[in-house]
Amino acid sequence: MQKITLTLGDGGQLVAYESGSATDGRPTVALLHGIGMTHLTWARVQPLLAPTHHVVSFDLPGFGVSRDPSRTYSVEQFAAAVTEGLDRLGVGRHVVVGHSMGVQFAIETARQRPEVTDGLVLIGPVVDPLRRTVGMQARDLALDTLREPPRVNARVFIDYLRGGVGWYLVALRAMMAYPTDERVGSVRCPVVVLRGALDSVARHDWALSLAASAAGQARLVTVPNVAHVLPLTAPDAVVSAVHTLRELARTEPSAPDTAS
Numbered sequence: 550m551q552k553i554t555l556t557l558g559d560g561g562q563l564v565a566y567e568s569g570s571a572t573d574g575r576p577t578v579a580l581l582h583g584i585g586m587t588h589l590t591w592a593r594v595q596p597l598l599a600p601t602h603h604v605v606s607f608d609l610p611g612f613g614v615s616r617d618p619s620r621t622y623s624v625e626q627f628a629a630a631v632t633e634g635l636d637r638l639g640v641g642r643h644v645v646v647g648h649s650m651g652v653q654f655a656i657e658t659a660r661q662r663p664e665v666t667d668g669l670v671l672i673g674p675v676v677d678p679l680r681r682t683v684g685m686q687a688r689d690l691a692l693d694t695l696r697e698p699p700r701v702n703a704r705v706f707i708d709y710l711r712g713g714v715g716w717y718l719v720a721l722r723a724m725m726a727y728p729t730d731e732r733v734g735s736v737r738c739p740v741v742v743l744r745g746a747l748d749s750v751a752r753h754d755w756a757l758s759l760a761a762s763a764a765g766q767a768r769l770v771t772v773p774n775v776a777h778v779l780p781l782t783a784p785d786a787v788v789s790a791v792h793t794l795r796e797l798a799r800t801e802p803s804a805p806d807t808a809s
Contacts, residue, residue, distance in 0.1 A: 550595070555637055557610070559626075561618040563634045564588070564608040568599035571639040576667075578791060579635060579658075580606040580780075583649025583675075584720045585709040587613030590648055593784035598791065605638060607631065609654070611716040613708070621719050624650075624727040628657035644794060646670040646787065648780050649750070650724045657727075659736045668739040668794035672787065673748055673777045677755035678730050683721070692749040696776035704781060733762050739797035740767040741790040745775035745783065766797040 553565045566588045569575060578598055582590040588606040598604045608615040610622060610630050622630075631654060635643065642665045647655030652674040659666040676686065694702050709717065733740070740763040744751045753771065760767040770790060775782045 553638070555634055557630055557633055559618075561610040561622070561630060562615045563610060563630050564613060564615045565634055565638060566595070566606045566608075567604070567638065568595055569603040571603055571641070573603060575601060575603045577603045577605065577635075577640050577643035579631065579640070579643055579645045580604065581631060581645065581647040581651035581654045581658075582607070582609065582612070583647075583651045583673075584724055585612065585712050585717050586649070586705065587708045587711065589613075589704060589708065590778075590780050592781070594646075594780050594787045597784055597788045602791075603640075605635070605640070607634065611719070612712045617713075617716055621723075623723050624653045624657050625661075627654050627723070628661055631658050632662050641665055642667050644668045644670070644791060646672065646791065648672040649675055649777065650720065653724065653727045653729055653732075656729065656732050656736060659738060660732060663737065666738050668741075668798065669736065670741045670743060670787065670790045670794065671759065672743045672779050672790075673745070673751040674729060674742060674756060674759050675750060676725060676727070676729060677752060678728075679755070681725065683725060686725075686750070689749045690777075693777045696747045696749070697778055698782065701778045701781045705778065730759060730762055733759055734764055736763055737765040739765055739794045741793050741797070742767065742769045743779060743786060743790045744769070744771055745777060745779050746771050746773045747776040750777045766800055768793060768797060
């Protein structure tokens with residue numbers, strides 16, 4: 550895996566972790582972490598995809614080893630950083646996989662570059678419009694920590710400390726303001742919504758509603774016995790969802806499927 554530090558046109562910084570090359574003929578998958586997290590969200594997914602895909606994960610601006618930007622970022626600006634980074638890496642057509650707040654970045658990336666986005670995998674999506682308060686989100690996240698393995702909670706905690714409280718709050722304001730349920734309605738590429746059956750953040754009805762709101766073919770997949778941080782607890786399910794996008798691309802739009 551190659552680490553590439555990119556200075557963006559707005560002065561922000563994006564750090565990419567690339568497996569393979571955009572010129573080797575394999576399809577590209579971009580992996581986008583959620584609020585407070587880093588590219589290590591994908592530590593178990595990226596090696597599984599790398600033999601068959603060109604894979605790029607990121608430390609998004611202000612997170613991980615990416616320095617804090619000199620201004621606040623909206624979801625739209627985080628997505629613009631992703632699209633600029635992919636352009637700088639020579640990526641053409643690609644699939645985007647987002648986890649938690651990364652779902653919002655993925656949706657917005659597809660909205661900004663629909664002509665090159667071949668599909669989205671949306672894992673543990675935020676923010677349920679019926680639970681659109683910081684207090685509700687904090688309670689759901691606290692409940693989720695009780696359902697995650699200790700090693701996953703440790704990974705999340707370390708990444709949160711690295712990013713810092715200040716930038717976390719900047720991202721939190723952007724996350725709460727972004728209308729995920731409305732914006733996905735303009736996404737026409739195939740979509741897989743992926744959630745853990747124990748996920749208290751991305752509850753079943755919300756995830757099903759999000760899949761139903763997509764303009765193109767969509768499927769909801771629920772993975773048993775796991776909670777919110779699926780990339781670390783069920784990496785095979787994430788890889789399977791990427792492959793499912795090809796199946797959806799060959800079918801006519803219909804009501805969202807539900808699988809488990």
